[in-house]
Amino acid sequence: MNIGILGAGLAGLSAAYELAKRGVTVQVYERSHHVGGNVRTRQVQGYLVEEGPATIALGEGTLKALIEELGLTEALIGQQPAAYKRYLLRKGRLRSVSPRNLLFSGKILPLAARWRLLHEPWVRTSPLAEEESLAHFVSRRLGPGCLPLADAFVSGIYAGDIHRLSVQQAFPRLAEMEQRHGSLFKAVRKLPRRQPHSFAAGMQTLPVRLAAQLPLPVRLDTPVAALDHTAAGQWQLLDTDGREIAVHDHVLVTTPLHSAPRLPLGHVYPKVTYAPVTLLALGYTREAVRHPLDGFGFLVPGDEASGLLGVQFISSIFPGRAPQSKVLLGCFVGGSRQPELAALPETELVSCIHRELSGLLGISALPELAHLVRYPAAIPQYNLGYVQVQGALDTLERQLPGLHFAGNYRHGVSVPDTVAGAIHWARGLQVS
Numbered sequence: 001m002n003i004g005i006l007g008a009g010l011a012g013l014s015a016a017y018e019l020a021k022r023g024v025t026v027q028v029y030e031r032s033h034h035v036g037g038n039v040r041t042r043q044v045q046g047y048l049v050e051e052g053p054a055t056i057a058l059g060e061g062t063l064k065a066l067i068e069e070l071g072l073t074e075a076l077i078g079q080q081p082a083a084y085k086r087y088l089l090r091k092g093r094l095r096s097v098s099p100r101n102l103l104f105s106g107k108i109l110p111l112a113a114r115w116r117l118l119h120e121p122w123v124r125t126s127p128l129a130e131e132e133s134l135a136h137f138v139s140r141r142l143g144p145g146c147l148p149l150a151d152a153f154v155s156g157i158y159a160g161d162i163h164r165l166s167v168q169q170a171f172p173r174l175a176e177m178e179q180r181h182g183s184l185f186k187a188v189r190k191l192p193r194r195q196p197h198s199f200a201a202g203m204q205t206l207p208v209r210l211a212a213q214l215p216l217p218v219r220l221d222t223p224v225a226a227l228d229h230t231a232a233g234q235w236q237l238l239d240t241d242g243r244e245i246a247v248h249d250h251v252l253v254t255t256p257l258h259s260a261p262r263l264p265l266g267h268v269y270p271k272v273t274y275a276p277v278t279l280l281a282l283g284y285t286r287e288a289v290r291h292p293l294d295g296f297g298f299l300v301p302g303d304e305a306s307g308l309l310g311v312q313f314i315s316s317i318f319p320g321r322a323p324q325s326k327v328l329l330g331c332f333v334g335g336s337r338q339p340e341l342a343a344l345p346e347t348e349l350v351s352c353i354h355r356e357l358s359g360l361l362g363i364s365a366l367p368e369l370a371h372l373v374r375y376p377a378a379i380p381q382y383n384l385g386y387v388q389v390q391g392a393l394d395t396l397e398r399q400l401p402g403l404h405f406a407g408n409y410r411h412g413v414s415v416p417d418t419v420a421g422a423i424h425w426a427r428g429l430q431v432s
């Protein structure tokens with residue numbers, strides 16, 4: 001049996017690696033000139049810049065086991081103690097977020113919201129069958145006063161809309177916490193701790209190592225434009241001119257659905273909404289920034305007058321990200337909240353973000369590094385009704401035997417979920 005995998009992002013590479021271990025002949029096809037998909041690290045002017053994810057919340061799961069198996073444990077780095085603090089933009093100022101500040105100070109939540117929050121353990125559990133938006137879930141359990149907090153939290157993961165994201169689909173662990181423990185407060189105390197990690201040489205370490213382990217090298221610069229059946233019931237991969245690239249028994253699609261190859265006549269992909277995000281890496285000399293940058297960064301609720309979704313204090317989180325006496329900030333702009341900002345011309349965007357940061361962090365000089373990466377379709381949104389998207393993909397898999405789907409629109413958007421989903425899929429494939 002042989003299988004063609006479309007897309008050399010983490011989903012495609014993880015699935016390929018797992019299948020190759022099982023003795024399956026596997027060939028990965030990648031449209032671009034590099035492996036890793038969204039995961040990409042660059043050295044720019046002495047800074048180590050992540051053009052996609054900068055951190056992975058590493059627990060005890062599949063991703064950790066994979067990293068060990070790949071011999072990459074030594075290359076892993078955890079967040080520095082200086083990065084434990086989290087900030088939130090509230091009323092135009094950065095506030096440190098801690099249980100104490102949340103409950104006993106009025107700087108983040110007003111008194112009525114704090115009082116309501118304390119009643120969470122006594123809120124009735126919702127019936128299992130009801131799909132709920134995150135906003136509805138948070139209002140019901142924690143009180144409407146906590147919506148700005150939820151909004152900020154979501155801007156850091158989905159860059160999405162809390163009124164549209166489905167708790168059951170986008171945050172299944174949150175829904176499960178309520179069902180299993182009857183209270184988020186009780187459940188949080190039992191949660192395993194997940195610390196942000198990366199690799200000393202950057203996130204690209206992982207896809208590069210995965211690709212290097214494959215018996216057949218990834219075919220780069222090979223966009224697959226269409227899929228068709230052969231008379232023998234195999235899958236034919238076609239290029240943009242309709243020429244055959246290869247034939248496989250099975251095909252795994254891990255490309256985003258909007259760039260996935262056309263399907264045989266009569267079949268279409270379900271529509272998935274993506275939020276646009278622009279990532280701006282800004283480098284400053286340390287002395288130009290008055291703020292101590294003593295934390296992971298800050299998140300921004302949608303009710304603040306801000307052009308930012310959030311900012312990571314990258315050089316405080318991990319060592320080796322900025323040259324000596326310099327600091328590196330990773331700024332996220334756009335999302336479903338302000339998609340038009342993500343599309344601003346580069347000079348306008350840089351000056352707008354620099355101006356805002358100057359006020360918030362006390363910056364007194366221009367950035368010496370400004371590196372911008374645009375993702376017009378960054379993160380798939382598991383909005384209300386997403387269960388129908390998953391159902392439509394299941395139907396395609398049933399109607400078109402040998403065709404399979406994995407990736408961040410299928411098993412969760414985070415790096416650990418994307419990798420785990422692809423590996424579990426590969427383990428479950430019948431290879432006879």
Ligand SMILES: Cc1cc2nc3c(=O)[nH]c(=O)nc-3n(C[C@H](O)[C@H](O)[C@H](O)COP(=O)(O)OP(=O)(O)OC[C@H]3O[C@@H](n4cnc5c(N)ncnc54)[C@H](O)[C@@H]3O)c2cc1C
Binds near residue numbers: 009223
């Ligand atoms: C800006 C940004 C920041 C993020 N930050 C974090 C973070 O801090 N932590 C975290 O856990 N997650 C983060 N994520 C999410 C995470 O990075 C992604 O969900 C995950 O990497 C997606 O992997 P994937 O393999 O599903 O898709 P992708 O990485 O999108 O890979 C798909 C691949 O398919 C290729 N392709 C597309 N069309 C074709 C075609 N027709 N033929 C062949 N190849 C094709 C693409 O070139 C690409 O290489 C972030 C995402 C973004 C965009």
